[in-house]
Amino acid sequence: MQRKIEIQRRFWNPVYDRLAWLYDGVDWFTFNTTQRLRLPALEALPRPPARVLEVGMGTGRLHAELAARGYATAGLDLAPGMVRRTRRRLAARGLRSMLAVGSVYALPWPDAVFDAVLSTFAFSAFADADLALDEMVRVIKPGGRVVIVDAGEALDGNVMAHLLARTWEAMGDFMRDERPLLAARGLAVTRRDYGPWGCVHVTVGEKSLKT
Numbered sequence: 461m462q463r464k465i466e467i468q469r470r471f472w473n474p475v476y477d478r479l480a481w482l483y484d485g486v487d488w489f490t491f492n493t494t495q496r497l498r499l500p501a502l503e504a505l506p507r508p509p510a511r512v513l514e515v516g517m518g519t520g521r522l523h524a525e526l527a528a529r530g531y532a533t534a535g536l537d538l539a540p541g542m543v544r545r546t547r548r549r550l551a552a553r554g555l556r557s558m559l560a561v562g563s564v565y566a567l568p569w570p571d572a573v574f575d576a577v578l579s580t581f582a583f584s585a586f587a588d589a590d591l592a593l594d595e596m597v598r599v600i601k602p603g604g605r606v607v608i609v610d611a612g613e614a615l616d617g618n619v620m621a622h623l624l625a626r627t628w629e630a631m632g633d634f635m636r637d638e639r640p641l642l643a644a645r646g647l648a649v650t651r652r653d654y655g656p657w658g659c660v661h662v663t664v665g666e667k668s669l670k671t
């Protein structure tokens with residue numbers, strides 16, 4: 461655990477900030493695969509013009525898609541370089557969003573203001589899953605959703621997804637099944653695996669209307 465926290469702090473955080481401009485190259489090199497793997501997150505969202513917060517939005521490819529579809533968006537990332545790129549991307553398309561540099565551990569929004577909080581391939585970079593989820597759940601309204609897309613073990617236990625998960629872990633990521641974490645916060649949870657060997661999943665937690 462401590463080793464992975466150090467890898468995130470010393471390696472990934474500066475990489476995300478200073479090499480944000482390279483990040484989109486991953487999509488380019490993989491023939492847009494990463495973007496295709498993000499898109500199932502959109503199917504789990506309420507309809508526009510719902511208020512959606514994206515945490516760890518990176519260079520904002522999905523974020524621009526959200527804004528273009530008419531969502532009332534807000535986005536946050538720890539890396540100023542990522543926020544700058546997202547801002548530029550939105551401006552180039554004439555889109556608007558409320559963007560902030562900050563940490564998922566201290567979201568700069570009051571309680572119960574969003575219809576959904578969304579995160580793609582970022583939850584596995586958050587060392588403190590409990591604090592991250594406490595914050596994500598705090599800012600959604602009753603009936604709101606937390607939508608997490610990330611990589612990890614497949615539910616069918618296949619060996620390829622297992623080996624990929626171990627590789628990402630060795631690179632400092634935290635491979636998780638988010639279902640028990642969301643259920644522990646009283647959310648009704650669903651999960652669907654997809655992508656190569658089912659190594660990507662979308663997990664949705666819905667807050668009760670009564671809370």
Ligand SMILES: C[S@@+](CC[C@H](N)C(=O)[O-])C[C@H]1O[C@@H](n2cnc3c(N)ncnc32)[C@H](O)[C@@H]1O
Pocket residue numbers: 473476477498515516517518519536537538539542562563564565579580581582585586
């Ligand atoms: C692997 S990238 C994923 C980016 C994008 N969502 C995607 O689908 O490609 C992880 C992102 O999470 C951000 N991040 C890492 N720790 C964070 C934290 N504590 N709070 C907010 N963002 C964080 C990083 O700066 C980076 O932009």
